[in-house]
């Protein structure tokens with residue numbers, strides 16, 4: 001453990017719509033236990049959940065690495081999926097490549113990345129076609 | 143509006159009820175796509191949806207939504223019910239469609255635009 005920071009790691013299983021979101025749920029619980037301001041917990045939980053669901057529906061799952069510092073939460077969601085060919089396009093509200101079976105599960109509004117952008121204090125997307133995507137979400141707690 | 147009034151207005155069936163006596167609902171969000179729900183950050187919201195999926199409960203959990211109404215007579219699965227109990231979320235079902243359910247709630251005074259965070 002890095003000094004001054006609490007680290008958490010989770011697997012994000014592929015194609016599991018019952019358990020998808022459990023990592024975000026655990027992080028939310030932890031932040032609440034640490035007494036973090038509820039609005040900040042909500043911003044963090046929504047952003048992480050959107051990224052977690054993207055890893056499930058677009059990239060066959062992945063992994064989550066979370067660092068909770070005194071003044072910020074940093075969430076990295078990594079996958080080895082297909083990557084995002086055009087990030088600027090993917091960031092647009094309503095843009096989605098989700099197939100019908102994903103829409104039937106309640107996803108594919110094309111609002112996940114825009115929601116992350118809105119709720120996170122900083123959002124970084126590192127992606128390479130054919131290699132995978134790492135989304136880094138930072139929420140400041142102070 | 144209290145949860146028991148929502149039950150009356152929507153002639154709803156209570157599937158799980160978790161200590162919602164003190165809860166006052168000001169605003170409603172009707173959607174079948176969960177990211178549309180998450181674009182709508184307000185407090186004291188009831189979520190109406192035609193989607194039967196555990197991710198509805200997850201979405202409510204992330205957003206601190208305490209009441210979900212499944213519309214058009216759809217019944218949640220046991221997995222959904224168990225998750226809702228674990229997360230302390232009240233689940234109602236109504237035979238009314240999304241449109242009629244929203245109209246009835248609006249007509250009964252759930253008109254709040256909420257407070258953005």
Ligand SMILES: Nc1ncnc2c1ncn2[C@@H]1O[C@H](COP(=O)(O)OP(=O)(O)OP(=O)(O)O)[C@@H](O)[C@H]1O
Pocket residue numbers: 050054055058059079081082083084090091095096097098106107108109110111112113114133176177178
């Ligand atoms: N981890 C990822 N790997 C590959 N492609 C991705 C990933 N995350 C997002 N994308 C691409 O970016 C698009 C937009 O993502 P966004 O989260 O905004 O919408 P969505 O997931 O399609 O729908 P919603 O999030 O509203 O349910 C996706 O449809 C997909 O093409």
Ligand SMILES: [Mg+2]
Pocket residue numbers: 050053054107108111112113177
């Ligand atoms: Mg998404």
